[in-house]
Structure formats: structure tokens, C-alpha cells
Amino acid sequence: MSLWQIAARNVWRNRGRYLAYLGSAAFAVMVYFIYTALALHPDLQGGYSGAWGVILGIRAASVVIAVITFYFLLISNAAFVRSRKKEFGLLSLMGLSRKQLMALILWESLIIALVALAVGLGFGLLFLRLFFMAISVLLRLPESLPFHAGPQVWAQTLLVFGTFFLVVSLYSLRDVVRSSVIDLIRAERKPKETPSFSWWKALLGLLLVGGGYWWASSPSPQAVLLGVVPVTAMVTVGTVFLMRECGIALLGWLRRREGFYYRTTPFLTVSQLGFKIQENARTLANTAVAIAVILTPVGTIYALFMVLANDALIRAPHAFQVAEPAGAGSAAGTVEAELRRQGLENWGRRELVTVRGDLDGDVSVLLVPYSLYAGVERVSQEVKPLPEVEGGALLVYPYSLGATTTDWSPKPRELSVSGRTFSLAVAPDYGGLPVNEIFTTRYVLVLPDDLFREAVDGSAPEDRLRVTMWDVADWRSEAVAEAVDALAVRFPGEEPEQGPFFSSPVPEYRETVSSMGFALFVGIFVSLVFFATSCSLLYFRLFTELEEDRRHFRRLQEVGVSRGELRRVSLSQTQVIFFVPFLVGLVHSTFAMKALSTLLQRSVLHYGWLVALAYLGLYVLYYAVTYAFYWRTLSGGSARPA
Numbered sequence: 001m002s003l004w005q006i007a008a009r010n011v012w013r014n015r016g017r018y019l020a021y022l023g024s025a026a027f028a029v030m031v032y033f034i035y036t037a038l039a040l041h042p043d044l045q046g047g048y049s050g051a052w053g054v055i056l057g058i059r060a061a062s063v064v065i066a067v068i069t070f071y072f073l074l075i076s077n078a079a080f081v082r083s084r085k086k087e088f089g090l091l092s093l094m095g096l097s098r099k100q101l102m103a104l105i106l107w108e109s110l111i112i113a114l115v116a117l118a119v120g121l122g123f124g125l126l127f128l129r130l131f132f133m134a135i136s137v138l139l140r141l142p143e144s145l146p147f148h149a150g151p152q153v154w155a156q157t158l159l160v161f162g163t164f165f166l167v168v169s170l171y172s173l174r175d176v177v178r179s180s181v182i183d184l185i186r187a188e189r190k191p192k193e194t195p196s197f198s199w200w201k202a203l204l205g206l207l208l209v210g211g212g213y214w215w216a217s218s219p220s221p222q223a224v225l226l227g228v229v230p231v232t233a234m235v236t237v238g239t240v241f242l243m244r245e246c247g248i249a250l251l252g253w254l255r256r257r258e259g260f261y262y263r264t265t266p267f268l269t270v271s272q273l274g275f276k277i278q279e280n281a282r283t284l285a286n287t288a289v290a291i292a293v294i295l296t297p298v299g300t301i302y303a304l305f306m307v308l309a310n311d312a313l314i315r316a317p318h319a320f321q322v323a324e325p326a327g328a329g330s331a332a333g334t335v336e337a338e339l340r341r342q343g344l345e346n347w348g349r350r351e352l353v354t355v356r357g358d359l360d361g362d363v364s365v366l367l368v369p370y371s372l373y374a375g376v377e378r379v380s381q382e383v384k385p386l387p388e389v390e391g392g393a394l395l396v397y398p399y400s401l402g403a404t405t406t407d408w409s410p411k412p413r414e415l416s417v418s419g420r421t422f423s424l425a426v427a428p429d430y431g432g433l434p435v436n437e438i439f440t441t442r443y444v445l446v447l448p449d450d451l452f453r454e455a456v457d458g459s460a461p462e463d464r465l466r467v468t469m470w471d472v473a474d475w476r477s478e479a480v481a482e483a484v485d486a487l488a489v490r491f492p493g494e495e496p497e498q499g500p501f502f503s504s505p506v507p508e509y510r511e512t513v514s515s516m517g518f519a520l521f522v523g524i525f526v527s528l529v530f531f532a533t534s535c536s537l538l539y540f541r542l543f544t545e546l547e548e549d550r551r552h553f554r555r556l557q558e559v560g561v562s563r564g565e566l567r568r569v570s571l572s573q574t575q576v577i578f579f580v581p582f583l584v585g586l587v588h589s590t591f592a593m594k595a596l597s598t599l600l601q602r603s604v605l606h607y608g609w610l611v612a613l614a615y616l617g618l619y620v621l622y623y624a625v626t627y628a629f630y631w632r633t634l635s636g637g638s639a640r641p642a
Contacts, residue, residue, distance in 0.1 A: 007107035020539035020626075021076050022116050024532040028069040029120025029161055031525050034131050035062045037124075037153045041132075043145055061522050065529050066160055072533035073168045076540055081105065081172040102173055109172075113165035121157065125149065138518045140510065202245035208238025216595040224595045231595075235588055236289050243288065243584070244281035268556065268565070269572040283541050284581050290534040291585025294527045295615060296592040299608035301523045303593070305516035306607055307600060309509055316436040316505035319347075319475035320484070322491065323438050324500040326353050326464035331491065331500040335470065338486055342479040350469045352435065354452075355459040357417040357445070359395070359426070365445040366438060366465075367417070369452040373434045392425030393451070396433065396444040415445070418459040422451070435467050436503040481506055531615065535622050538578055542630055550634055563635070570631060578623045586612055 011018065038044070039058040132145040212235040215227040320339070322331045332349075339347060352372060359365050393415075415422040426445075433444055447455065456464065472480060484506040491502035553566060593608035 004107045004111075007104055007111055010104075011108055011111050018080075018112060019629075020536040021080070022112065022119070024072065024529075024536040025069065025112075025116040026119040026123070027532050028065055028072075028529050029117055029157065030124040030127070031529055032062055032065050032069075032160070033121055033124035033149075033153065033157045034128055035059075035065070035522075035525075036156050037128055037149050038131070038135060038145075040150065040153055040156075041145060041148050043148075057519065057522060061526050064526055066164075068526075068530050068533055069161070070164050070168070072536070073164055074171060075537065077109065077168045078172040080540075080544075105173055106169055109165060109169035113162070113169075116165075117158065117161060120161075121154075124157075134521065135518070138514060138521055140514050198245055201241045202249065205238045205241025205245060208234045209242055210238075212238065213591050216591045217598075218595075219598060221599050221601070224598050227595075235292075239288055239584065239588070240282060240285040243285040243581075247281070247284075247580075268561070268569045272552070272569070272573060283537055284577070287534050287538055287581035288584035288588070290530060291582050291615075292588035292592065294530050294534070295585065295589035295608065295612050298520070298523050298527045298615075299589060299593055299604075299611040300596055301516065301520045302611055303596060303600075303604035303607035305512070305520055307602070307604065308512040308516060312505045312508040312512060315433060316503055316508070317433060318350075318436050318469040319472045319480055319504060319506070320470040320487065321436040321467065321503045322500045323435075323465055323467045323503070325462070326466040327461055328466075328500075330466070330468070332468050334490060335468070335487060338483050338490075339470065339472075342483045344472055344479055344483065346473060348471045350471075352467045352469075353456065353464055354467060355417055355456050355464050357415050357455065359415055359443070359445065360413055361416060363443060365395070365415075365443045366435070367452055367455055368434050368444050368446050369449045370446060371449050373446050392427065393448070394446040395426050396446060415455070417455045418463050420455070420458050422455060424451075435469060436505070438465075438467075438501060438503070475506065476509070481510065531618065535619070535626075538581075539626050542574065542577065542626065543633075546630070546633060553634055567631065567635070570634060571627065574623075574627050574630065578619075578626075582616070582619055 035058050039055050039062065044055055128149060129147050132147065136144040212231040215231050215234075216224065218224055218227070320335055322335055324331055332351075339345075350372075352368070354367050356364055356366055411426055413424050413426040415424050424447075434446075435444075474480070484504045487502050487504075488507070491500045493499040493501050549570075556566060557563070589608060589612065590605065593605050596608075597603050597605060
């Protein structure tokens with residue numbers, strides 16, 4: 001039998017171990033192939049505005065995927081080789097030379113690489129058209145990108161991943177080449193050290209993680225920005241120390257609880273977990289950090305997507321608005337004719353005659369009565385209802401929603417309107433506009449109704465503005481978008497004094513959906529590659545210890561432990577191995593999202609939790625499949641408890 005035939009049989013015999021490895025590698029190849037095809041698509045090479053930004057984002061994502069995959073392949077392949085040292089030692093005793101052994105390992109690596117490349121490229125080719133269609137929709141291209149997968153796309157993918165597989169295979173050989181036959185055979189027989197707790201490592205880990213959390217929780221945006229790199233480093237290193245030491249400390253505490261510990265399931269679970277945590281501490285810590293890295297960027301992009309889309313509606317709460325001189329002919333008829341042409345019949349209309357004034361002589365403000373502000377439906381959860389200031393007014397900051405103030409008490413201010421001066425007690429606040437943004441007006445002054453009428457009536461007629469607003473049930477519909485595009489052409493003015501000034505939240509919303517939606521789409525695929533590789537490392541650690549776990553399983557059965565008790569033990573152990581890193585990563589991500597809330601000056605934690613919940617669902621599904629396969633293999637083919 002030739003070496004490549006032996007290698008093929010070995011790969012097939014160890015298919016359980018290789019399953020997650022192959023799946024993750026193939027998924028990475030698929031995503032990289034698709035991203036490369038998009039980055040090299042001829043229609044995006046300067047074909048439309050913003051194409052360079054799209055290509056740059058795709059290439060950056062491809063580099064991240066390549067780095068993640070290379071690291072995963074390096075760790076996994078080296079660990080595969082180490083777990084099979086005994087097998088290699090026996091082959092050496094049977095007469096296989098060191099050169100032949102190296103050739104056998106390279107043949108196995110080649111077979112695995114070819115399978116991963118074939119599966120990844122096959123699925124990439126299968127889903128490429130669907131991916132192009134999705135990107136075309138997100139970027140609002142006039143027509144879908146045509147199918148394109150030229151020779152350069154194939155060559156680049158094969159070159160990058162072929163090089164990766166070759167490098168990691170050669171790297172993995174070092175351990176085998178440097179080991180004697182005796183060392184290879186005895187690799188699995190090395191005695192395990194009793195887990196011991198280190199106070200200084202635990203304290204250092206606690207200080208690093210706690211310090212990172214404290215820094216990330218700073219109320220100062222400047223401090224948060226400066227702390228991005230050092231906090232990440234502190235939490236990463238601290239997690240490595242804490243994962244091991246806290247695990248050992250907790251297990252030691254459980255051992256001292258005699259009422260809990262001296263029962264069959266807790267006794268067997270705790271006694272084995274100590275060794276597993278000690279041996280897998282670095283893997284568990286790396287997985288926890290990886291989970292945080294997965295959840296935080298996707299949560300950040302999703303939060304920005306929702307915040308920016310929400311801000312568009314805060315700045316422009318009405319689907320259509322026209323501001324024009326009060327003495328000019330009304331443009332309302334033109335707007336409503338266009339609405340009817342698009343089939344939009346069920347709309348509500350409001351009209352306001354107002355004026356702009358100067359606050360303290362240098363701040364342009366639009367005057368709005370309390371009655372109008374109170375009558376506008378709150379369009380965002382970020383918008384707070386404004387409290388009334390008796391005998392005064394409220395200054396609204398609609399364009400810097402997260403602005404804070406250190407003094408909330410009313411301040412005497414002067415308002416100038418058409419040469420008249422009003423003395424006001426002005427309390428700053430922040431909230432949404434009752435009218436859409438008017439180009440140069442940066443603030444809104446909400447006045448008591450009687451003071452508002454006095455200011456408008458006392459103003460010069462040429463200074464008055466008529467603001468007409470229309471609301472529709474579904475302002476995100478295609479009919480509304482077409483009406484907005486048509487009216488923007490009809491009313492191109494940038495100032496109400498120059499003619500009707502048209503505004504709508506639709507253009508900003510569409511731009512946000514296009515840019516952030518694309519970023520979210522790309523980020524999700526990158527995070528899924530990271531997610532798959534991280535989960536695969538846990539899968540691999542579980543199955544590399546399978547032979548030892550199986551021997552332990554048989555010994556426990558011989559001393560009378562039931563099959564049902566053994567299943568409960570294995571279930572408890574695997575749940576700890578899988579879900580503790582996820583929980584730690586979730587806590588890391590929560591503090592990261594808290595830091596983002598500080599930067600944005602509004603809470604975005606709920607967006608991060610929604611993303612975490614989605615990934616938790618995938619994680620639970622992955623665990624369920626992995627454990628079912630693990631138990632079936634561990635118990636000799638039957639997963640049913642006795």
C-alpha cells in the first residue's frame with residue numbers, strides 16, 4: 001500500500017476529529033473567494049460613486065479573514081499532529097523511516113487541504129451570484145452586479161490558502177521530527193500535574209481585567225478613546241490568568257462543600273474539570289477573547305446602523321416638508337400632486353408660520369410653540385419630552401443628540417426677532433425636532449404659545465416662514481422614495497428665502513442603510529469566520545482528549561458508575577468548557593459596548609445584547625450537535641442513557 005493510500009485511510013479514520021477543522025477552513029475559503037470576486041469585479045472598479053470605499057472595505061475584510069484562518073490552521077494542525085504522536089511512534093517501530101513519516105504527514109495535510117479548498121470554492125461558486133445580488137441591493141446599484149469569477153479570483157484564493165496549508169504543515173512537522181520514537185509512543189502516558197492555585201496570577205489577572213473594565217466605564221469620551229488599545233491588551237492578558245486560576249479556585253471551593261461534592265455526579269465532574277481547565281486554560285481564554293472580538297464589532301456596527309438611522313428621523317420627523325417665505329405662493333399643491341401621482345393618499349398635513357431669531361446675537365434659532373412640539377408624536381426612544389419652563393423657553397439640540405450640559409438651570413438669554421428683543425429664561429435640553437432641519441438653523445427654541453405669537457406677530461412680514469409638513473404611514477416605502485426624489489429636483493433651493501426648501505428623512509436614511517448595511521453585511525461574514533474557527537478549537541480540544549476520556553469512561557463503568565451518571569458528568573463538563581468562555585466573552589463585550597455608549601453619549605447596550613442573543617442561538621446549536629456526536633463516540637455508538 002502506498003503512502004498516499006495510508007494517508008487517505010488515516011484521514012477517513014480520523015474524520016470525526018477533522019470535521020470541524022474542515023468545515024471552518026472551507027467556510028473561510030468560501031468567504032475569501034466571494035470577497036475577492038467582489039473586490040476584483042470590473043463593474044466596481046470606479047464604476048460608481050463610492051466604489052473605492054467598498055473595495056477597500058472588502059479587501060480589509062479579506063485580510064482579516066486570511067489572518068484569522070492562518071492562526072486557526074497553525075494551532076489546529078500542530079495540535080492534530082501532537083495528538084497522534086503515539087500513532088506515529090508505532091508506525092516508526094513498524095519500520096517507517098523518519099523521511100517516510102514526514103511524507104505521510106504531508107500527504108494527509110495535502111488531502112485535507114484539497115478537500116477544504118474544493119468544498120470552499122464549490123460553495124463559494126454556488127453562493128456567489130446570491131452574494132452579488134445582496135450587495136447590489138445594499139449599495140442601491142441601478143442593476144444587479146453580473147456574475148464574475150475570473151482567473152485572478154481563483155488564482156489569488158488558491159495561492160493564499162495553498163500557501164497557508166503548506167506553511168502550517170511544515171510547521172507542524174517540527175515536533176515530530178525532533179521527538180524520538182520512545183517520546184512519540186509515551187506522549188499520551190505523561191503524568192498530569194495536580195492543579196495548583198497561584199495567588200499572584202489570580203491577583204494579576206483580577207487587576208488587569210478589573211482595571212480594563214474601570215477604564216472602559218469612564219464617563220469621559222476622551223479617556224475611552226485613549227484606552228482602546230491598552231484596555232484590550234489588559235483584558236486579554238488578564239483573561240488568560242483568571243480563566244485558569246479562578247477555575248481552580250472555584251473547583252477547590254466546591255470540593256470543600258462536602259454536602260455537594262460527595263455525590264456521584266458532582267464528584268466525578270469536579271475531579272476531572274480541574275485537569276481539563278488546567279490543560280485547556282489558554283484555549284478557553286482565547287475562546288473568551290474571540291467571543292468578545294466577535295460580539296463587539298458586530299454589535300458596534302449594528303448599534304451605529306440603528307443610531308444613525310434613528311438620527312435621520314430625529315432630524316427630520318416628517319416624510320415631506322417645505323419651508324418658504326410666508327408671503328410667497330404656497331408650494332403645498334405641488335407636493336400633494338406628487339404624492340397623489342405616487343399613489344400616496346393617506347397622509348396628514350400640518351402648517352406652521354414661524355420666524356427665525358438670534359439668541360444672544362450669534363445663534364440662529366427657529367421659533368416653535370409648545371403646542372406644536374407637544375402635538376408631534378415622539379418618533380424616537382432617544383427623544384425626551386421637554387419640560388415646560390414657566391415664563392421662559394427650551395433650547396433644543398437636535399443635531400448633537402448626545403450633548404450634555406453641566407448646568408441645567410434656566411439662564412437669562414436675549415432673543416432678537418426683526419429688531420425686537422425678548423428676555424428669556426432658557427433651559428438647555430436635547431430632543432427631536434418638531435420640524436425637519438432647515439439648512440442653516442442649528443437650534444430650535446421652544447416657546448410658550450403666547451410668547452411665540454407675540455414674537456411672530458412682532459416680526460417683519462418678510463422674515464416669516466411658512467413650514468408645511470406631511471406625514472405618511474410607511475415613509476420607508478418605495479413610493480415615498482420616488483416622491484422624495486422627484487420633489488428634490490423640483491425644489492433644489494438651499495435656503496427658504498431663495499424659494500421653497502424641501503427636506504425629508506428618506507435620503508439620509510437610505511444613505512445610512514446603504515453604507516452601514518453594507519458594513520454590517522461584511523462584518524457578519526467576517527465574524528462568522530471567527531465564530532466558526534473559535535468553536536472549532538473547542539471541538540478539537542474535546543475530541544483530542546476523546547481517547548483518554550473513553551478509557552476513563554470504561555474504568556468508571558467497571559467500578560459501578562451507571563451510564564446515566566456518566567452522561568450527566570460528560571454533559572456538565574462539556575457545558576463548562578463551552579459556555580464559560582461565552583459568558584466571559586459576553587461580559588467583555590458588554591463593557592466594550594458601554595464604552596461605545598460613552599462615545600456616542602447614549603445607551604447602545606441593548607443593541608449589543610441583541611447581537612449576543614443571536615450568536616448565542618448559533619452557539620447553543622453548535623454545542624448540541626457537537627455534544628451529540630461526542631457522546632455517541634464516547635459511549636461506543638449509543639447516545640441513550642441507561
